[in-house]
């Protein structure tokens with residue numbers, strides 16, 4: 001099966017980018033085909049209804065929609081900003097939601113977060129789930145939040161805590177099964 005993965009982060013040393021790389025390695029080892037996207041590929045202006053009327057949907061949003069459509073499941077790792085969704089991700093969702101074909105509808109999605117905090121950014125994922133479900137996405141019930149992310153990765157980029165690593169492996173396997181059944 002094909003999965004699209006993306007961290008909703010722009011900074012180079014992003015913990016969410018590191019976490020999505022761990023998820024990518026696991027999915028690859030489980031035999032899946034990956035589309036590893038970089039958030040910077042989906043450059044869009046701030047949503048503005050006038051701009052939409054004059055110029056239509058920006059190419060960054062259309063590209064994102066197409067890449068989602070080509071995958072049986074989408075994995076997003078998102079930071080938590082002020083207990084909520086980072087503006088860059090919410091803005092992209094808002095643009096993509098304006099596409100007539102409703103690209104989020106019936107997309108299978110699994111949400112991850114990483115944060116230096118003890119909660120791991122989990123509160124932001126609950127907010128993110130609301131917008132995605134509003135747009136028709138099938139958001140997998142369980143979500144994976146990595147706490148103390150500044151101390152959680154080994155030199156090679158894997159998760160230092162093997163229990164957490166196994167949990168992520170299991171959840172990804174369960175998510176792929178969820179996606180397989182719903183895509184059938």
Ligand SMILES: Cc1cc2nc3c(=O)[nH]c(=O)nc-3n(C[C@H](O)[C@H](O)[C@H](O)COP(=O)(O)O)c2cc1C
Pocket residue numbers: 009010011013014015016017079080081082083084114115116117119120121
């Ligand atoms: C504007 C802003 C708001 C933040 N709010 C939260 C927050 O509510 N909860 C949290 O755990 N971390 C918060 N943080 C810290 C981020 O979790 C931290 O910067 C994290 O490393 C960002 O993700 P990244 O490493 O993928 O870039 C915030 C950071 C910024 C810049």
